[in-house]
Amino acid sequence: MASGAVSTGFTPIHSGDPKGAKQKQKTRAAKIVSLYAQPPPYDAALEELETFSLDRLKVLRGIERARLSNSSEADVRKKTKELLRKYASEGDELRRDQISHFMLRLAYCQTEDLRRWLVDQEADLFKVRFEELVHKEQKDFLQEIDLKVGVVEQEEYERVKSGLSVVHGKSSNATHRDFFKVPFEAVPSLVSTRRVFLHKGWAYVGANQMGPLVVGHFKAHLRKALQTAAKSWPHVAATDETNRLAPIVAFLSKQYLGPDYSEVKANGSSAATLEEIPALSRSHFPLCMKHLYNSLQSNNHLRHQGRMQFGLFLKGIGLPLDSALQFWKRAFAPKVQGDKFDKQYAYNIRHNYGKEGKRADYTPYTCMKVISSTPGSGEYHGCPYKTFSESNLRATLQQLHISGSDQKQVVELAKNHHYQLACGKVFQLTHNGVVADEGINHPNQFYDLSRQCCSKNDALAPATPGFKLTNE
Ligand code: SF4
Structure with missing residues (x-):
């Protein structure tokens, strides 16, 4: 070695x-x-x-x-x-x-x-x-992996040719090389939809059907x-x-290979201010962050995982540390008064900004990290396309004015575990048809794309209406 x-x-x-x-x-x-x-x-x-x-x-x-x-x-x-x-x-x-x-x-x-x-x-x-x-x-590969697939030789092909042409259509160019044979039970979907020719227990599968x-x-x-x-x-x-x-x-x-959202865009033109957050949440936040924001407003509290997911997102959209401290203090105020807040929560907020402890610069969560977390009772973090029940997701989409076949499509994507595709579809539906070219991989990317949509053309301002909390 x-x-x-x-x-x-x-x-x-x-x-x-x-x-x-x-x-x-x-x-x-x-x-x-x-x-x-x-x-x-x-x-x-x-x-x-x-x-x-x-x-x-x-x-x-x-x-x-x-x-x-x-x-x-x-x-x-x-x-x-x-x-x-x-x-x-x-x-x-x-x-x-x-x-x-x-x-x-x-x-x-x-x-x-x-x-x-x-x-x-x-x-x-x-x-x-x-x-x-x-x-x-x-053919070599199929033999190497021991998948039960047979090769159709010329002589055999001549015998089954007429049957094959009934299923696959007549083609003067077709040869025995265009087909493999597999035990019929290996391709139940092709058999049930009559897309293969069956003979003596074999299903004759077109080479272009072998991929799946x-x-x-x-x-x-x-x-x-x-x-x-x-x-x-x-x-x-x-x-x-x-x-x-x-x-x-x-x-x-833990790797995410998109843009780095760990830096606070303190002086950037799109850096968020404290006063803008309510309007930004309505127009530009992805569903996971709208849900956390609305839960915070309703409950005047978020548990640790929710504070981490939402706090780092706010940092990623450019909210400076002093504004973040004010934001959380105001949101918690009815339940948690001044001193108690400073003792119990301010440390963690400063910590997220790299001002306490190891002074590491913590990075906003990617979609993958958000999706992989599971909120317990009384918690609101995670990805709503995964964590919401079907009826709650439908009600939420309705509030975003997404209904009919569009709503059905988003719900189907979520049901089939395509949470980011569902989110990308919602982005398109709430941004006048603009497609997120690279898909949605990061909540902060959703936010940036949404703001870019508006800055390119005010007429493209998202059609996202006010959003009310749907309690899970
Ligand atoms: S797909 Fe990503 S951005 Fe969209 S709601 Fe889920 S975690 Fe948030």
Whole structure:
């Protein structure tokens, strides 16, 4: 092992490879797509682990942003290839790919939301790579991962050709290479919608229908591996890796790779003042922050997590420390009087601005961090698209004048765990159709985009009406 390098000993954290050490075969297909069934057999310097992982995160976040902005499949594919060229093509690509994937597994295995996020983004990356393979390479890969898929030979194709043309339509260019065969029970949705030809227990699947099947297999495999990692990693982190992998893994799971909102925009033209906050909350706050603001006004109090989420957001929109102290003092005043406030709450506010304790400059929460928190009874933090019941979300959308099919679309997105997509849709509906091109990844990004909409053109001032608290 090179000096300063660590073995990427991920062995206890992965799920088994059904056929043993397949990666040794190194076909071109195996270099491009992988189920990552075996831990990477490489040594790597700690700096490499961090760099490779951050680069992979940039690729995955870029893919996510393309998806959140409702790009077409072709645009997502194009963007993914650009990102891979930029962040994943330096040096030994296979080594970089495997190490970074396993590092992110460790960083994103701890909660259901993080696992779901990683599975979705990795599956999108996998899909693009799989679809890049030519037929022979797809066939090699399917054999390597032991997915029960048969190849249709010329002679067999001639026998089933007429049946295939009934389902897939007649094409003079079609050949046996355009089809694979799989056990019919592996593709229930294609069978139930009669989109495959069935013969002797096999479903004959068009090569262009294989993507979803293989991606489904990839997702199931990764989900299982993440569950295994979630159980194993805390023990490993607490002992063998306390000083090596554990700090990097902890750092990676908190990474947000968008703009830095930690700086107070004290002199910026869009820096918020104390007096502006009520109007800003009506016009420019995302739902998570409207909810906290209205809860604070109604209850004259917020618990710790709510104060952190909302206080750091206010810092990110440029509210200076002295104004923040006044804001919270006024809001709490009916319940918490002067001295008590100074003793119990002022310290934490100064702390958030880096003026107490470690004097760290605390960063406003990203959507991912907000979404991953779960409010208890009497708490109002978290993302409303996740935490609100369906009826409360509908009532809230109604207050924003979002009704009918638009409301249904937002509710469906939220129900399917696409909280940021739901938020992006609401942004569009409350900003005269303006689309947040990169999707919504950060509450402060929502706020900045909303203000930019207005400054570009006053006529584009958001149509967001007054918002009343919906009690959960
Ligand atoms: S998606 Fe992000 S910005 Fe929108 S409500 Fe949820 S946490 Fe807030």
